[in-house]
Amino acid sequence: MKVRKAVIPAAGLGTRVLPASKAMPKEMLPIVDKPAIQYIVEEAVASGITDILIITNRGKTTVEDHFDRAPELEARLLAGGKQQAYDEIVGISKLANITYMRQKETKGLGHAVLCAKAFVGDEPFAVLYGDDVIIGGEKPACQELCEAYEKYGRSVAGVKPVPLDQISKYCSLKAEPMENEEKTFLVSDMIEKPLLDQVMSNYSILGRVVLTPEIFPILEQTKPGVGGEIQLTDAMKVLAQTQGMIGREYSGDRYDMGNKFGILQAIVQVALKHPEVKEQFREYLLQVAKDL
Numbered sequence: 001m002k003v004r005k006a007v008i009p010a011a012g013l014g015t016r017v018l019p020a021s022k023a024m025p026k027e028m029l030p031i032v033d034k035p036a037i038q039y040i041v042e043e044a045v046a047s048g049i050t051d052i053l054i055i056t057n058r059g060k061t062t063v064e065d066h067f068d069r070a071p072e073l074e075a076r077l078l079a080g081g082k083q084q085a086y087d088e089i090v091g092i093s094k095l096a097n098i099t100y101m102r103q104k105e106t107k108g109l110g111h112a113v114l115c116a117k118a119f120v121g122d123e124p125f126a127v128l129y130g131d132d133v134i135i136g137g138e139k140p141a142c143q144e145l146c147e148a149y150e151k152y153g154r155s156v157a158g159v160k161p162v163p164l165d166q167i168s169k170y171c172s173l174k175a176e177p178m179e180n181e182e183k184t185f186l187v188s189d190m191i192e193k194p195l196l197d198q199v200m201s202n203y204s205i206l207g208r209v210v211l212t213p214e215i216f217p218i219l220e221q222t223k224p225g226v227g228g229e230i231q232l233t234d235a236m237k238v239l240a241q242t243q244g245m246i247g248r249e250y251s252g253d254r255y256d257m258g259n260k261f262g263i264l265q266a267i268v269q270v271a272l273k274h275p276e277v278k279e280q281f282r283e284y285l286l287q288v289a290k291d292l
């Protein structure tokens with residue numbers, strides 16, 4: 001079955017990027033000239049997704065405004081002969097069929113995904129974490145996961161190796177490489193934010209998963225875990241232990257827009273390739289580097 005629905009949880013409080021995220025959602029932080037969440041929606045669309053549910057909360061109305069029409073702005077651009085900018089702005093509102101749902105309490109990523117139950121219905125669906133932007137790679141990361149789902153018919157986690165001294169910030173997977181298949185693993189267990197003696201491998205789930213609707217009854221039973229939040233990892237652990245999940249190492253580079261260093265990395269990498277500013281920015285970086 002083709003994956004055509006995606007959920008983007010974007011209702012977190014963004015406490016690691018305060019004060020920027022006090023009044024502005026971290027998902028709206030710009031990478032040069034485009035908000036993080038637009039990269040994510042574009043990745044989903046490029047992967048064949050047609051229907052997207054964005055999970056928001058109080059104070060995230062700018063996300064909805066961004067993907068809506070902007071009649072005054074559009075009229076001004078047209079009147080000023082700025083056709084290219086007009087097309088780009090209108091194009092954002094036509095990217096996909098996007099709907100929104102509010103997570104009324106910030107009870108964790110697992111709880112945010114559970115909010116998508118009615119939207120998802122009886123289909124497999126992708127989850128693109130709202131603060132993880134993935135750029136480059138052979139194919140869009142979400143597409144790589146969807147293809148693995150279509151091949152194996154099981155839930156798929158997007159994985160990457162993580163330095164062992166940092167794995168306690170992520171999750172750790174029990175992952176066996178699959179024969180005759182590159183960058184693909186059979187995942188039979190996982191643990192969120194492990195202590196050093198609980199680490200099962202240096203592979204972690206980073207930002208993307210494709211799930212079957214079987215996750216919902218599990219999420220309904222999942223108790224708050226690390227940080228008092230309902231963790232998606234705790235529910236996926238049950239899937240991994242009972243039916244096995246696939247781990248697919250996606251080829252793109254992931255930038256964590258939920259932390260300050262990740263934001264800086266994303267901006268530098270995108271700016272170095274951006275047609276409008278790349279030369280000027282490169283010159284500037286070289287100049288700055290001289291004085292370091």
Ligand code: UTP
Pocket residue numbers: 009010011012013014015016017055103105106107108109111112129130131132258
């Ligand atoms: P994070 O744990 O990275 O986001 O969740 P956070 O809660 O904003 O992080 P802090 O406060 O800086 O530690 C991963 C994704 O899940 C969403 C977030 O918006 C982020 O995109 N999320 C998290 C929800 O939608 N709801 C939640 O209750 C928690």
